[in-house]
Amino acid sequence: MHCCEFGSFIVSRRYDYGRAQIGERRKRSSSKGMHMATTLTINGETKSFDAPPDMPLLWVLRDILGMTGTKFGCGIAQCGACTVHVDGKAVRSCVLPVSAVSNRTVTTIEHVGSTPAGAKVQKAWLEAEVIQCGYCQSGQIMAAAALLAATPHPDDSDIDAAMAGNICRCGTYVRIREAIKQAANGRQS
Numbered sequence: 001m002h003c004c005e006f007g008s009f010i011v012s013r014r015y016d017y018g019r020a021q022i023g024e025r026r027k028r029s030s031s032k033g034m035h036m037a038t039t040l041t042i043n044g045e046t047k048s049f050d051a052p053p054d055m056p057l058l059w060v061l062r063d064i065l066g067m068t069g070t071k072f073g074c075g076i077a078q079c080g081a082c083t084v085h086v087d088g089k090a091v092r093s094c095v096l097p098v099s100a101v102s103n104r105t106v107t108t109i110e111h112v113g114s115t116p117a118g119a120k121v122q123k124a125w126l127e128a129e130v131i132q133c134g135y136c137q138s139g140q141i142m143a144a145a146a147l148l149a150a151t152p153h154p155d156d157s158d159i160d161a162a163m164a165g166n167i168c169r170c171g172t173y174v175r176i177r178e179a180i181k182q183a184a185n186g187r188q189s
Contacts, residue, residue: 035051038050040060042061042065042107043106043111049065055098056094056098061093067110069110070139071139072094073139073167078165080139080140080167081136084106084108084142085105085107085108086104086105087104088149090142090143090146107142112141117148117149117152120148120183120186121179121180125141127182133170135169136169139166143166144163144179147162147180152184153184159181
């Protein structure tokens with residue numbers, strides 16, 4: 001690994017999971033040299049797979065389970081594109097080892113719409129026309145849904161705290177805030 005390489009390349013080289021063929025991916029080993037049979041509850045379903053215990057949850061979701069709604073952004077938990085819920089709390093899956101989520105419930109963007117807060121957020125997102133390029137939106141929606149599940153009527157400081165670290169390169173922050181308020185108040189635009 002070279003220090004001058006870009007973030008996504010470093011991560012894929014460090015873990016060496018992200019860009020191989022599926023058959024090759026399962027043969028590769030982690031820095032500890034072993035795969036573990038793992039069973040997780042993801043989106044209400046039990047999923048079983050083999051993965052190194054230190055493999056980030058993001059790569060398990062995307063590369064092993066084929067759930068590509070959760071995005072890779074930075075690989076260092078700074079942008080929020082990889083946000084998922086673990087036991088209802090928003091977490092960054094790019095740095096969370098899969099071994100840390102055993103016996104816990106994981107919810108991804110593919111399922112958040114079936115939760116009351118997630119459904120409100122997704123509806124408000126569409127009504128407020130938040131999305132531009134869309135790349136960060138799964139992480140933004142996951143963070144907003146976790147906020148509303150914990151704090152049904154957030155004020156601006158609650159929104160700021162919950163959404164801090166979720167980067168939108170298109171700058172839709174005003175619309176994001178409006179959509180969160182709209183979802184909290186149950187009003188339509």
